[in-house]
Amino acid sequence: MGPATRVGILDWNSRRHFELYWAIPGLAAVMVQLNLRLGPEDLAYVIRDSGTSVICVDESLLPLAEAVAPSMLGVTTWIVMSEKPMSEIQTTLPNVHHYEDLLAASAPEIDWPEIDERSAYSACYTTGTTGRPKGVFYSHRAIVLHSYAIAANVGMTFEDCTMLITPMFHCQAWGLPQAATLVANKIVLPGRYSTEDTGPLTEALISEGVTVTNGAPVIFLPMLRYIEALENKPDLSRLRMLSGATEPPLAMMRGFEELTGAETVHAYGATETAPLVTVNRYKPSVLARLSPDELLELKRKQGLPVSGIDIRLINAEGIDVAWDGVTQGEICVRGPWIARSYHGMPPEDLKDRFVDGY
Structure with missing residues (x-):
């Protein structure tokens, strides 16, 4: 795993998940947040669209991982997170490793890389309430x-x-x-x-x-x-x-x-x-x-x-309207942590969603 590698996480709010919050971006890789609530079809789409090649999965979520694995040819490595030793874990996942075994075999210290602050830190996908989930990458x-x-x-x-x-x-x-x-x-x-x-x-x-x-x-x-x-x-x-x-x-x-x-x-x-x-x-x-x-x-x-954060309220013609609690409009937002595009979306589909930095 090296810089720009997309690493997905299937886990609850656990200690290992918290460790990965720092380990993945710290290596200049990209942490891909995989929503456990998505159905297998949408979850598989997120994994493919994000270019995820490594996935860390909690043992309790192996059935979910195994449901999407056959169509995930781009995923080269699966890492199981569990207190049990690997010999006691049954899974059909290919090229599977054990999280604790990898830690035990690693050097206790590394030279952390210098990372461009504008490079990708992590990715999260919308829940697909309108069409397929849409990818947002954060720097x-x-x-x-x-x-x-x-x-x-x-x-x-x-x-x-x-x-x-x-x-x-x-x-x-x-x-x-x-x-x-x-x-x-x-x-x-x-x-x-x-x-x-x-x-x-x-x-x-x-x-x-x-x-x-x-x-x-x-x-x-x-x-x-x-x-x-x-x-x-x-x-x-x-x-x-x-x-x-x-x-x-x-x-x-x-x-x-x-x-x-x-x-x-x-x-x-x-x-x-x-x-x-x-x-x-x-x-x-x-x-x-x-x-x-x-x-x-x-x-x-x-x-x-x-x-x-800057906020505008505009009408259908793109004209600012009054903030009077009565006039209706579309909320437009911009700022240093606001997305400027969706991952992989064609420019013609972005033009009505991201306008003038909002």
Whole structure:
């Protein structure tokens, strides 16, 4: 594996996944985030389109890997990640290696290469809600600047503890792994979990003293229900919960605040935006003049653009329209970590999606 090699990851939010977040880009290779929720056909398309030739796969996900492997002639190497020795793992994957064996056979130190900051760091694909998934490649420069933006706007310091709930295969887990590492956080990796049983996830959040986390209301709501059933409610007054994917319900935000003191931080972004575009946190001037109900109503909105991001609202003719809360338009975004194209898409198909840097 060398510079520009595309290395895919099929894994949960695990220690090995976190190691690969640094090892792959650190070697000047490109980390390809493979979405476990994609069907085999779309997943195979992502692997082919990205040019992935090496895939690291958790043992529990071998059936998914084996389902796509026969059509993946470009994948030359499969690496299984497991606590079991290779002799106890059954798989039909070709040219398969064991992650821990490779580590044990490697030198403990290497000379890290100097990498062009504008070269590709990683790739993430949209989930294909309109046609096939579309590839977005992020540069090293974009990720560094995005990490600073996340840390600054969430108010992260070295005293924080960050839990990665959003899948690490989805848009860098919203940039929290890099931001948490940037400010030397304690990092909690929950591994595999389900919305049907968020008890272990919630208990880990409480016992580890988590102060920053991320997720969607579909995860946070069951966690709130679990806390409601506890006899002794935890003090989570330092916790900032980055909420995305859909609007956080008022009852959820109120419940966390009243029961635990936790703050729900509504934000907006997309795969194409790495993802941070806006963050909704109260300024002191707003706290001073709005009632509690008005503050909660305001928290439903996506917030203000973070520094470095430009936003326009345009009509069908490309003319800027008023930001008055009434006029409809198309949101256009640009910035140092905003995508400028989709991977491999012909110029004629890009012209209506990326205009004048937006």
